[in-house]
Amino acid sequence: MADQIDDDHISAVEREQTHYATKRPTLLIVEDSDDFRYFLKDSLLDEYNIVEAVNGKDGWQKALFCHPNLIISDIAMPVMDGIALCNKVKNDSRTFHIPMILLTAANTEESEINGLGSGAIDYITKPFRLPALQRKIRNIIKQQEAFRQTYQKVVEIxxxxxxxxxxxxxxxxxxxxxxxxxxxxxxxxxxxxxxxxxxxxxxxxxxxxxxxxxxxxxxxxxxxxxxxxxxxxxxxxxxxxxxxxxxxxxxxxxxxxxxxxxxxxxxxxxxxx
CATH class of the missing domain: 1.10.10.60 (Homeodomain-like)
Incomplete structure (x- = not known):
């Protein structure tokens, strides 16, 4: 049976929907560390609408409801980790098109292979340079916009x-x-x-x-x-x-x-x- 959106998660997301009045792209940040999640949100809020989740399960519910342009997720989290979240996102018809960037402190080849193997578009090890992450995000969003404009023309004609x-x-x-x-x-x-x-x-x-x-x-x-x-x-x-x-x-x-x-x-x- 397909996952259903929990009512508590819906109400939480609906409170965040005040950000959606603009046409700015929406990023879902999934991170269990309050400090690091706040750091990412504060660094990206000027350009994007930000939705926050504290673990993979919370992130999955909010991905279903908000349908963000991009998900940025830590890997090591309680309840549901980032790899499991990415697998769910990429194996569900409602969300498989949403790109994901995975963040991790594990700097090993095996970890990177597992991360990219789950369907993530990028895998970034901590610590990382914030400008590099911001550039990766902009590139992904620009690619989405270019695709939208191209196929809008195709559909119209x-x-x-x-x-x-x-x-x-x-x-x-x-x-x-x-x-x-x-x-x-x-x-x-x-x-x-x-x-x-x-x-x-x-x-x-x-x-x-x-x-x-x-x-x-x-x-x-x-x-x-x-x-x-x-x-x-x-x-x-x-x-x-x-x-x-x-x-x-x-x-x-x-x-x-x-x-x-x-x-x-x-x-x-x-x-x-």
Missing amino acids: KPSQVDVQTPDEEFLQQVILTIEQNISNTNFSVAELSASLLISRSTLYNRILELTGKAPLDFIKSFRLKRGSQLIDKRGFTISQVCYKVGFKSPKTFVKAFKSEFGVIPSKFNQDA
Whole structure:
């Protein structure tokens, strides 16, 4: 049975959600030493939203709920260590895409192999230079942003032609195929999309927002409109026919949304093409 989010952890995380009003990336710091955790938080707070966890179990719960851009975890911790946490993150469909950096005082080849073997993107031994860690974090976040921008363009231009190469690409294709299968269903909702993909609504929200820059509801709406624009380009459908084929409840609603998306009404779209 998939892990469930404990109510006590949810309430704790919800208090930390005040940080989420901005669009800054979110880092989850998992560290049992209060002093070292505070040091990391204080060093990174100017650039990122920070969520804290005191051990691997706490970190796992918060990873499920917050869906951070990156997890930075110590290895030696009570209850659940960093290796076990990384294994859980990388073997769960809800979190496997989240990169992890492992921190440890164990400076041996075996420890490094175990750390990287659990799926961590990097393994850093203590003591380390803070600027080096900050640079590694920035590089990971920049890579995520570059991926999001690239595939946002791909999805906008060719909604059904994303090749499966990486877990993020595969996830996007699953989202796109599910929407396409329900494109004419006016009642198709974000809840139905998340249920079809077997993930929670919060996970769906965070992953689609991270990869496309749009909330799921906006993504579905934008996808319907882009499919509508393709049908209009075919020149064989009336506006009303296109409207219902892509799941809008009325031509009036479709025309209004279309103009908001493309800057022109459907009848003027690609008129000179």
